[in-house]
Amino acid sequence: MGEVYRLAELKDAQRLQDITYRAYAMIRELGLHWPAATADVALIEDNIASNECYVLEIDNSVQATVTLSKGEEIKTLTELPFVKWFAVNPDSRGKGYGGKLLDWVEENIILGKLGASAVTLATAQKHPWLVSMYERRGYEKFVELDPGNGDGIMVLMRKKLADPTTSI
Template sequence: MKLEKLTTKDALQLTNLLHIAYESDEKLGIHFAAATISQEEVKKHLLLTPTFGYKDQTGNLISTISVRLPWSENPSPYFLPHIGWVATNPVYKHQGYAKKIIVTTVTKFIKNVLKSPAATLGTAIEHPWLKELYMSLGFVPFEEVRKHSDHKTVYLVKILDRSNLENINDQELKTILYKAGVLKGENNAI
């Protein structure tokens, strides 16, 4: 199965996938915007944000992921590519699609194409298993922020090139990473 870039032609399928995949989070009392996003908003997202997916043999979307870029109209929260909209059709749950799409996107797109030193993502700290899933893939928590009334967001980072991350031209991000112990060394006193 090949990872493919989604286009506006995939907007309806992607909207439906997001709604059904995020339904379980709604039942937990955690609202992610993707759970109720409109098809028009998804179309706009597809035009502005690299979004990828796995499809079955008949072209039905199985799993998806998007990567918000710092310089885009919908920028990432830090000066690094930010993973979002990780979703798998519940029919295919527990088959490793979420892990596979994250690992493939981080390696083939964020590291090899964008040449980024790291990638971030965020999830609800109240979610019973997402933080642990991301940590099992090498993401490390570095900041918690209350952005929504129903949940607190924990941000995680996956370092791909430590020396380039230490030299990134974003002092605020570096300070947060040193303070959290994600980056260590003489700059720890920033």
Template sequence: MTYTYRAATLDDAEILRDLLHASYAENLQYGVHFDATTVTLQQVQSHLSYNLCYFLEDDGAVLSTVSLRMPWGPNPGPCPVPHIGWFASLPNSGKQGIGSALLQWLETTILEEQLKVPYVTLGTADSHPWLGSMYEKKGYVKFGQKDLGKGHLTNYYKKNILEA
């Protein structure tokens, strides 16, 4: 497969909403309710207006997405650097490395080469059975935890992008 990567636009709001709903639905079986599970079209449009969002496509079909929430935006992460959010792949594409390919592209092309950030953060539910260990295998290190009132504690992870 030859993947292509592109920035999502407001015209992609319905595609993004549908991908998030399909991908995040699985988390309900673990008792984890991420906001993306039931995000509305209006919320997606707002998200696309204030954040960077990218797609991985194969032959024009969107297979995976990831967003960067900026520290100056309306929903910043815990540190003054970009924060990864809404990272999702179509459920039927699992175990093919699609999400890993998109994350690697984001870290290298966007965060390192374009934005030149020292590190990036992300957060995930402490009660999720495998997301934390998945991020740790990709080089992310847990650095904090917070109760955001979502029914679970959020574990924060960071990964160095540019070496000082």
């Protein structure tokens, strides 16, 4: 099985839109106002062009995607790298592809390339399994806030990537 970890390209936008839309079905059902949940191809292309959008390809087929934000929107809460728009092809759930991609981005990009000792992300407290999934991956809650947009409590989570004695 050929695994390739790489930056997304504009030619990937249609496939990423399909994967993300299907993967974010529960987000829409919960009424969360996440841009990725209803992104059209143009918004996916903007995400690819404006951020570092990574994909995991298995045998030349994109199976998972995650974005490392380059935007300033999160800088009011944390200076640490921020991941968003994480999605796994629903047809491949349970195969570990999402975890492999997150591990690769955390180890090779955030720790290796950027030299950051930790990473952050945000998720909704009302989602039935996302908080616990990220906790199993080593993320810890560090801020809870209500953005006032109807999403309820959003949880900012942080994961230490370097030696646990290193301050972050």
